[in-house]
Amino acid sequence: MPLNKAVTQLDWRSPPGGSETVAAGPAVPLDSGALTVCPACDMIIATGPVEVPVGSRLICPRCRNTVRESKKDPVRRTLALSLTGLILFLPAHFLVLLTFKVFGMQDQGSVFDSIRILYRQNYLFVSFLVLLTGMIFPLLKLLLLFMVSLDLYRQRLSRLTPFMLRWYHHLEEWGMSEVYLIGILVAVAKMHHTTLIIYDKGFFCFIGLVTVMIGTTLVLDEHAFWEGIEALAARKERHPQAASAGPPPDRVSPRQTAMTAGLVQCRTCHKVLPFRQPPPGREAHCPRCGGRLHLRRPQSLGTTWALVLCAIIFLLPANLIPIMKVEFLGIPKSSTIMDGINYFFQSGSFGIGLIILTASILVPLFKIIGLLLLLLSIHCRRLNWLTHKAVMFRFIEFIGRWSMLDVFVISLLCALADFGFFSTIKTAAGVTFFSLVVLSTMFATICFDPRLLWDAALSTSSRAEE
Ligand SMILES: [Zn+2]
Ligand SMILES: [Zn+2]
Numbered sequence: 001m002p003l004n005k006a007v008t009q010l011d012w013r014s015p016p017g018g019s020e021t022v023a024a025g026p027a028v029p030l031d032s033g034a035l036t037v038c039p040a041c042d043m044i045i046a047t048g049p050v051e052v053p054v055g056s057r058l059i060c061p062r063c064r065n066t067v068r069e070s071k072k073d074p075v076r077r078t079l080a081l082s083l084t085g086l087i088l089f090l091p092a093h094f095l096v097l098l099t100f101k102v103f104g105m106q107d108q109g110s111v112f113d114s115i116r117i118l119y120r121q122n123y124l125f126v127s128f129l130v131l132l133t134g135m136i137f138p139l140l141k142l143l144l145l146f147m148v149s150l151d152l153y154r155q156r157l158s159r160l161t162p163f164m165l166r167w168y169h170h171l172e173e174w175g176m177s178e179v180y181l182i183g184i185l186v187a188v189a190k191m192h193h194t195t196l197i198i199y200d201k202g203f204f205c206f207i208g209l210v211t212v213m214i215g216t217t218l219v220l221d222e223h224a225f226w227e228g229i230e231a232l233a234a235r236k237e238r239h240p241q242a243a244s245a246g247p248p249p250d251r252v253s254p255r256q257t258a259m260t261a262g263l264v265q266c267r268t269c270h271k272v273l274p275f276r277q278p279p280p281g282r283e284a285h286c287p288r289c290g291g292r293l294h295l296r297r298p299q300s301l302g303t304t305w306a307l308v309l310c311a312i313i314f315l316l317p318a319n320l321i322p323i324m325k326v327e328f329l330g331i332p333k334s335s336t337i338m339d340g341i342n343y344f345f346q347s348g349s350f351g352i353g354l355i356i357l358t359a360s361i362l363v364p365l366f367k368i369i370g371l372l373l374l375l376l377s378i379h380c381r382r383l384n385w386l387t388h389k390a391v392m393f394r395f396i397e398f399i400g401r402w403s404m405l406d407v408f409v410i411s412l413l414c415a416l417a418d419f420g421f422f423s424t425i426k427t428a429a430g431v432t433f434f435s436l437v438v439l440s441t442m443f444a445t446i447c448f449d450p451r452l453l454w455d456a457a458l459s460t461s462s463r464a465e466e
Pocket of ligand 1 (some may be wrong): 038064065
C-alpha cells in the first residue's frame with residue numbers, strides 16, 4: 001500500500017454522496033484485530049494491518065478523518081513532557097501571575113486566586129467550572145499520561161493502566177490551559193492602556209506549562225499506546241474476552257461499514273471487535289480499554305437535539321444580561337459580551353476585539369447552527385455534501401472549548417483589578433448563562449455520533465436501489 005511522506009491516503013475514491021455499499025476488492029477472511037476502521041464514518045479502510053511510517057497520517061478516503069498518525073518515540077517523549085508539566089503545575093497555578101498598578105495602588109493574583117474570587121463573589125457554578133477546566137482536568141491529564149507512559153516505559157502493566165488511558169481520552173478536551181493562557185493575554189490587552197502591568201514568576205511558569213502540554217498532545221500516539229498495553233496484557237495472559245463478543249463473520253470486504261460486517265469499533269481505543277447484541281440489562285465492554293461498546297451511541301440524536309435546544313435557550317440571556325460589573329469611583333457600570341467587544345474596537349485593539357468576538361459570539365453560533373444542520377440532514381436524509389458535513393463536525397469539535405475564553409478573562413480581571421474604592425471588577429449573572437451555553441454545546445458535540453450521517457445516507461441509497 002503506497003504511503004507518501006506527509007499524508008497517507010488509500011487509493012479509493014468515494015462515489016458522490018459517499019454511500020457506497022459495493023466492495024472494492026475481493027472479500028478476505030476476517031481477523032477483526034487487523035482491520036482498520038475509520039472511527040468517524042465506520043468505513044472499513046483496510047482488511048489487513050496498515051503500516052503508517054513515522055511522521056505520516058492515514059486519512060479516511062470517505063470522510064477525510066485522520067484515522068492514525070504515527071509519532072516518533074511516543075512513550076519516552078510523552079513521559080519526559082508529562083513529568084516536566086507536573087513539575088511546572090504548582091508554580092504555574094499558585095505563584096503570582098501578574099501585578100496591576102494604578103496611582104500607587106496595586107493588585108496581584110494567581111490562577112488559583114481567580115477561582116477563589118469567583119467563589120467569594122458567590123458564583124459557585126462558574127468557579128467550579130473554572131476550577132475543573134483550568135486546574136483539575138489539566139492536572140489529571142498530565143498525571144494520567146505520566147502514569148501510563150511510565151508503565152509502558154517500564155514494560156509493566158498494572159490493572160489501572162487501560163483505565164487511566166481511557167480517562168485521559170475522555171478528559172482530553174476538558175483541560176483548557178491553552179485557552180486560559182489566551183485569557184491571560186486578553187486580560188493584559190484589556191488593562192494595559194490604564195494600568196502598569198508587571199509579569200511575575202507564575203506567568204512564565206504558566207507559559208512553560210502550556211508549551212509542555214501542547215507538546216504532549218503533539219508527541220502522544222494513542223494508537224501506539226493502546227497497542228503497547230494490549231501487547232503487555234497478552235504477555236501477562238490477562239486479556240479477557242468481551243462478554244458479548246460473538247463469532248466473527250467469515251468474510252469482510254473493504255469499503256463496507258464495520259456495522260454491516262457485524263463488527264463494532266470501540267469509541268475510546270478504536271479496537272475492532274465482532275459484535276453480538278448483549279442480553280437486556282447488560283452491556284458489552286471493550287476487552288482492551290474496558291469502555292462500553294455500542295454499534296452507535298445510544299440516544300445520540302435525541303440527546304443532541306435536547307442539548308442544542310438548551311444552548312439556544314441559554315444564548316439569549318448570555319448575550320443580553322451583563323457578564324461583568326465595573327465600579328469606578330463608586331459608580332457601577334455593567335457590560336454585556338457585546339459591550340466588551342465594542343470597547344476593544346473603539347480603543348483600537350482590533351485583534352483582541354476580533355478574538356473575543358470569535359470566541360464569544362461566532363463560535364457558539366457556529367456550533368449551534370452547525371449541529372442543527374447536521375441533525376436536520378440526518379432527519380431529512382440529505383445525501384449531499386456528506387464529506388463537508390463530516391469536516392464541519394470535526395471543526396465544531398475542535399473549536400468547542402475556545403468559547404470558555406471570556407469566562408477565564410472575567411475571572412482573571414476580578415482577581416487582578418480590585419483597587420478598592422477607586423475601581424473594582426465583579427462578575428455578573430450573564431457569565432453563568434454563557435458558561436451553560438459552552439457546556440451544552442460541548443456535551444451536544446460529545447453526544448452526537450457522526451457515523452449516523454453516513455448511516456442515513458446508506459439507508460436512503462439502499463431504499464432508492466430497491
Ligand atoms: Zn471516515
Ligand atoms: Zn476500547
